[in-house]
Amino acid sequence: MNQRRRFSFSLYQTHVKLLAFDLNSLNQTSSSDSVSFSRKGYAVSCTEIVGVVVFRDLKPNRFLKFSVDDGTACVGCILWLNHLTSSYFASRHHQDVRILGDMATHFAAQIRVGIVVRVRGKLSSYRGMVQITVSDVVVEDDPNAEILHWLDSMRLAMKCYDLSPTPT
Amino acid sequence: MALSAIKSGALVSLKDLMHPSSEFFKDGASLRVTGKLVEYSVETAIAIIVDGNVNLKIDTQHLIELSIRIGSIYQFIGELLVQSDNEAILKARVGRNVDGIDLNLYHQSLQLLRQFQADHLNKRTN
Numbered sequence: 001m002n003q004r005r006r007f008s009f010s011l012y013q014t015h016v017k018l019l020a021f022d023l024n025s026l027n028q029t030s031s032s033d034s035v036s037f038s039r040k041g042y043a044v045s046c047t048e049i050v051g052v053v054v055f056r057d058l059k060p061n062r063f064l065k066f067s068v069d070d071g072t073a074c075v076g077c078i079l080w081l082n083h084l085t086s087s088y089f090a091s092r093h094h095q096d097v098r099i100l101g102d103m104a105t106h107f108a109a110q111i112r113v114g115i116v117v118r119v120r121g122k123l124s125s126y127r128g129m130v131q132i133t134v135s136d137v138v139v140e141d142d143p144n145a146e147i148l149h150w151l152d153s154m155r156l157a158m159k160c161y162d163l164s165p166t167p168t
Numbered sequence: 169m170a171l172s173a174i175k176s177g178a179l180v181s182l183k184d185l186m187h188p189s190s191e192f193f194k195d196g197a198s199l200r201v202t203g204k205l206v207e208y209s210v211e212t213a214i215a216i217i218v219d220g221n222v223n224l225k226i227d228t229q230h231l232i233e234l235s236i237r238i239g240s241i242y243q244f245i246g247e248l249l250v251q252s253d254n255e256a257i258l259k260a261r262v263g264r265n266v267d268g269i270d271l272n273l274y275h276q277s278l279q280l281l282r283q284f285q286a287d288h289l290n291k292r293t294n
């Protein structure tokens with residue numbers, strides 16, 4: 001297995017810290033039932049962003065849509081709240097689904113316009129735009145958290161995500 | 169408002185915003201500004217923030233839940249309204265208190281971020 005492929009696998013399993021402008025310009029490849037994402041030839045599936053919540057639209061027991069602005073662009077996020085009614089979770093253990101549902105409800109209650117959040121989740125696509133299907137949310141109280149995330153994202157891009165594969 | 173209609177507030181220091189050749193100083197521009205709140209009128213909900221020797225008026229009428237404290241550092245996201253006399257006011261749609269922010273780190277990081285973004289866009293177009 002060459003370097004590129006090994007690196008690609010490790011990025012695929014990682015919550016890559018990308019700035020929103022970078023996230024919005026990921027390459028999307030659609031198949032009949034799914035969309036996959038890549039950046040500079042490397043497959044990516046999960047991400048972590050930090051930014052200000054600038055939009056919030058709650059549909060109780062269905063979903064919370066919100067938008068995060070990190071100063072470079074806005075990214076749409078969706079937090080599903082339909083764990084107890086969705087067929088997606090039907091095959092999973094009821095107690096686990098209830099815990100996931102409770103967590104999602106807790107996250108949704110925390111998200112307000114004007115706060116800074118750290119969002120982790122899976123990349124998805126909505127009307128051709130990159131969207132994050134949220135798995136967890138942390139409210140950042142440190143006023144420097146967003147700045148540190150910018151620096152972290154730039155460092156990772158230059159030292160890790162942008163690295164060219166080593167020819168074998 | 170639809171999610172796709174939300175514009176990102178471009179990060180800009182007050183000094184860069186008010187520079188005569190500023191690319192950000194235009195009517196309708198979506199911006200994110202940071203500064204110390206030095207004045208606030210309860211009647212008009214207009215605040216003034218300062219960074220260095222540059223100040224900017226902020227219309228906070230839509231920020232009902234924001235607690236205003238003179239002397240605190242605030243960050244606002246909104247649209248710039250340039251009036252006929254070339255005076256500007258930011259109509260804020262988002263605001264937050266950022267007391268404790270390291271403004272030196274913020275301004276330095278902003279420069280790095282701008283350069284990083286420009287490099288990426290250049291690489292993409294070349």
